[in-house]
Amino acid sequence: MASKTYRICTLPGDGIGPEIIAEGKKVLQAVGKRAGVTFTCTDALIGGAAIDATGSPLPDATLEAARASDAVLLSSVGGPKWDSTDPNAPRPEQGLLGIRKGLGLYTNLRPVKIYDALAGASTLRPEVIKGVDLVIVRELTGGLYFGKRERFYDEEGAGSNGGRGQRAYDTCEYREYEVERIARKAFQAARKRRNKVTSVDKRNVLETSRLWREVVHRVHDEEFPEIELEDLLVDNTAMQLINRPADFDVVVTENMFGDILSDEAAQITGSLGMLASASLGDGVSLFEPSAGSAPDIAGQGIANPLAQILSVAMMLTYAFGMDEQAAWVQDGVERVLDDGWRTRDIADGSTPADHVLGTSAMGDKVVEYLG
Numbered sequence: 001m002a003s004k005t006y007r008i009c010t011l012p013g014d015g016i017g018p019e020i021i022a023e024g025k026k027v028l029q030a031v032g033k034r035a036g037v038t039f040t041c042t043d044a045l046i047g048g049a050a051i052d053a054t055g056s057p058l059p060d061a062t063l064e065a066a067r068a069s070d071a072v073l074l075s076s077v078g079g080p081k082w083d084s085t086d087p088n089a090p091r092p093e094q095g096l097l098g099i100r101k102g103l104g105l106y107t108n109l110r111p112v113k114i115y116d117a118l119a120g121a122s123t124l125r126p127e128v129i130k131g132v133d134l135v136i137v138r139e140l141t142g143g144l145y146f147g148k149r150e151r152f153y154d155e156e157g158a159g160s161n162g163g164r165g166q167r168a169y170d171t172c173e174y175r176e177y178e179v180e181r182i183a184r185k186a187f188q189a190a191r192k193r194r195n196k197v198t199s200v201d202k203r204n205v206l207e208t209s210r211l212w213r214e215v216v217h218r219v220h221d222e223e224f225p226e227i228e229l230e231d232l233l234v235d236n237t238a239m240q241l242i243n244r245p246a247d248f249d250v251v252v253t254e255n256m257f258g259d260i261l262s263d264e265a266a267q268i269t270g271s272l273g274m275l276a277s278a279s280l281g282d283g284v285s286l287f288e289p290s291a292g293s294a295p296d297i298a299g300q301g302i303a304n305p306l307a308q309i310l311s312v313a314m315m316l317t318y319a320f321g322m323d324e325q326a327a328w329v330q331d332g333v334e335r336v337l338d339d340g341w342r343t344r345d346i347a348d349g350s351t352p353a354d355h356v357l358g359t360s361a362m363g364d365k366v367v368e369y370l371g
């Protein structure tokens, strides 16, 4: 009988993207071989690479290929090469936002977990980060990222240069159903974890936040009364994440707050290079590291591929229901770390030089330790 085949649309993107996605594919192929499943990976263009080749950060062909696949594995986009001063020039990040919107990926899960072996890599004291195991549930297709925006000249906009000056605005908008569905995802996630949700907003200032809090509470009271629900203002959350990170279980918040808080939470683990993410909607899902294209280390073969590899584990769980195989990957990563193998970003003074691996060698190591 022919083995089951899953078609994966792979998007290498820019900077370290092509280097780390190669390691994700390597691990995926090793899992497929052991599980008797075929994974076919087909690359498509996104971000700066797509701008260079086609003029668009998200060519139609890419969105079509993503829609026709069983899952999408993305790396990262962006870099100084495409940082134009022309506000109308295409930006790589538009490709990422476009595919999130195009696939209707309104839920972004960003798990943050401390690996015992990496406790020393964090800038926080070991007793503060002990037991940290939280997930940020970030709303991904609304808010400031997708609101009406404009930049224009007017009299009032003038700076010290006088005359007509520039003026710009972005708008933040949320509809009730958008808050409702992400709240539901957060409570459902909490049911499978420690039954606690922290909802983050800025209700003392923003109307969208007042709507957010109201709707989150309604969904809670009507559908998930057994879950513990805590409200926190976003500025306080930024502080509490550093102060008492182990107290958080599920943190649900709107798009922009989730972007900022997830980088902060990632740093609790010591490196952005460890944080995987899953973007889910009602159709094809997308899996990607939370970090960016790291232009400062691109092309050197030293980037940490573990977030990409852990994104593959999330893909196995969420897209294919292959929990057992996802655990092979997660356990493999954990044992690699337990045995002292590191990439440069998570190495410290006590790491022997022969245990500091490059990107590709780290991918090989995970394959060696699978399961």
Ligand SMILES: NC(=O)c1ccc[n+]([C@@H]2O[C@H](COP(=O)([O-])OP(=O)(O)OC[C@H]3O[C@@H](n4cnc5c(N)ncnc54)[C@H](O)[C@@H]3O)[C@@H](O)[C@H]2O)c1
Pocket: 016, 020, 075, 076, 077, 078, 079, 080, 093, 096, 272, 273, 274, 288, 289, 290, 291, 292, 293, 294, 295, 296, 297, 302, 303, 304, 305, 307, 345
């Ligand atoms: N999902 C995405 O595609 C995504 C996410 C964030 C930023 N970006 C884009 O990436 C570009 C660079 O942004 P930035 O420098 O602010 O953020 P970044 O996440 O690329 O890098 C921040 C720091 O973390 C380090 N880092 C990130 N990933 C790493 C890895 N895998 N291994 C080791 N170190 C790693 C980098 O070297 C850098 O010092 C920008 O164009 C930005 O828009 C893309």
Ligand SMILES: CC(C)[C@H](C(=O)O)[C@@H](O)C(=O)O
Pocket: 078, 093, 096, 097, 259, 290, 292
């Ligand atoms: C690159 C950028 C558009 C993106 C975001 O802000 O969502 C990134 O920072 C992320 O966290 O995935």
Ligand SMILES: [Mg+2]
Pocket: 259, 260, 263, 290
């Ligand atoms: Mg971000």
